[in-house]
Amino acid sequence: MISIKNLHASVNGKKILNGINLEIKAGEIHAIMGPNGSGKSTLSSVLAGHPDYEVTEGEIIFNGKNLLELEAENRAREGLFLAFQYPVEIPGVSNINFLKTAINEIREYNGLEQMAAKDFLAMVKEKQKLVELDGKLTNRSVNEGFSGGEKKRNEIFQLAMLEPKLAILDETDSGLDIDALKIVANGVNMLKNKNNAFIVITHYQRLLDYIIPDFVHVLYNGKIVKSGTKEMALELEAKGYDEVKKEFDFKK
Amino acid sequence: MKLEKSQTAQHIIEKISATASKVGFISDTVLSNALLQIENVGIPNNKHEDYKYCNIDSILKKEFKNIEQNFINVTAINEYKIKDTITLVVVNGNYSEALSDKIILKGLQVHSFANIDSSANKLISTIADVQKDVFIAMNTAFCSNGFYLKIQKGEKLKMPIHIIYISGSETEALVNSRNFIELEEQSEATIIEEQILIGQGKVFTNFLSEKFISKNAKLNSTLFQNEGHLGYSVNTNQIKQEQDSQYHNHTITLSGQLVRNNHNVLLAGQNSEANLNGLFYSKENQIIDNHTLMDHQAPHCESNELYKGIIKDKSTGVFNGKIFVRKDAQKTNAYQSSKNILLSDDASIYAKPQLEIYANDVKCSHGTSTGKIDEKALFYLNTRGIGKESAKKLLLRSFAQEIINKIEPESLKEKITLFFEKNL
Ligand SMILES: Nc1ncnc2c1ncn2[C@@H]1O[C@H](COP(=O)(O)OP(=O)(O)OP(=O)(O)O)[C@@H](O)[C@H]1O
């Protein structure tokens, strides 16, 4: 699905990613954990194609394509999706209109016809149910005045609508109450199949009880310093990052 | 300095007085006052505080050196019509009975200035004061055969009125277009005014509309301006409201090489309400300059102004909103807001509120904001597969929607939306 090799990136002249290597295959779920400021959201932004982030070294191959050569919109059209840690409010643009535009531009890029209005509405209904998103929210402006939890749920709703190949969930669990967490996790589990993959960024082992990862990675100082299975997340929860940090700082 | 200014005015007077229609609906006193005013003040340049950002003197000197009044004779206007409205047509400043709809709508009266009775005649020039602005004076001295429109007492017009002001010339030309719209007590109307330019020549239009909204009357109006790069205009909308009256206006400017709007509302009777909504979109090296004046003279009135500008390329946008609250205008509520998006580093916006409050029990607020297109929102849309251009359009459309959504009737809203989209 995606292969990240020796990725170095900086923003505003500040170096943040220091050689990330990551292989993800279709059907897999990878969790990324790591202390605040370690570069998790930066990695998401770089993957999504944020223009402010400069890749100084390394390569990313996404389904056979050089991802770094693609503009953000074309990455999305190729099947990459980022659920933002801080979703953006867009006053005046209705959720529905926004999604319709998105879906049709993605379809056009992939040589498909525009989606019929009635199919689109049916899909909205179905996916709304999947993430138990209040119908009223879909008629409002994108994220405008949404509560923190509603914004996160809206991200998963968009994920469900756009059906990407690779979805990155950047702390989608933070700010969610326990019921919402279950709903979001349930949504992800229903969307998961052997042809897609997920990167789940989180601080809490709790989420991984619901979304079971195949691999867990620890990001520290812009590098993946430790990789393992879901048991590692439990260990980290118990011990914190001290050991990881010490080990890494010692090596350095 | 003064001599130089008068020369531009003199040049214009010589050129247009020959073709200006000699209709006798303006009294000799008013006329001589107007001429004197032109003589004394001249055409304003950028040293004139009110015309700081649109130096009309220099524009006239540069762009209208060879005025020849070679007007185009308009014979068909079908393509401009809006369904389910009464169409009235003004060609190069002259009311055209031939092109206007014959439909007789209960409560509606329209006459060219040449055909008005003495009671209507007395009203003309009572709202627009020749001393206030030289373009009012110029229009008063040289206006063409415009029209007087009346909605009779207690009548609520069943259909909107669509007034098409169409001008065109193959050479440089000047038009002085004028009208008087009267809503008698308890009447209601929706009026659409649309300014269109055809032909290959530059046209400078000095437009003046006096609107009198009597007690308990309600006017919903839209001014739609889209004259393109050959259109230069100063448009004065002079409104007077009596007590318990309502005025809702939408001024939509989608193009024009120079568009100066002087929108002056006098709230003369208590409990009246005025709402001005503006949307302008300037590009290339156009100048779109909106000046509003909300003059609260009576107590218990409310005014709201919301102007939104999109300024592209090297163009200039201006919003200058004056609010006067006179000493008798207690319990006034006056709100004003101007929001602008600059689409390039070379675009300029000058937004300035001016409040003068002489009463002590009032609520007034004003605010202006100017920004670039929201990069965060743009990126968010891009990550959903929406391309750069359509993402930008989506954001601009949503910015404009707040104004466009208020427009009535629906058919006009659709027309303006279409033109707006084409412009994006
Ligand atoms: N646009 C930027 N300009 C300057 N510094 C930035 C920028 N974006 C990120 N950084 C810095 O890069 C580092 C990594 O930030 P990032 O947001 O990737 O961390 P994170 O791992 O997602 O943290 P958290 O767990 O708190 O979400 C931080 O020190 C942050 O301040």
Ligand SMILES: [Mg+2]
């Ligand atoms: Mg983060």
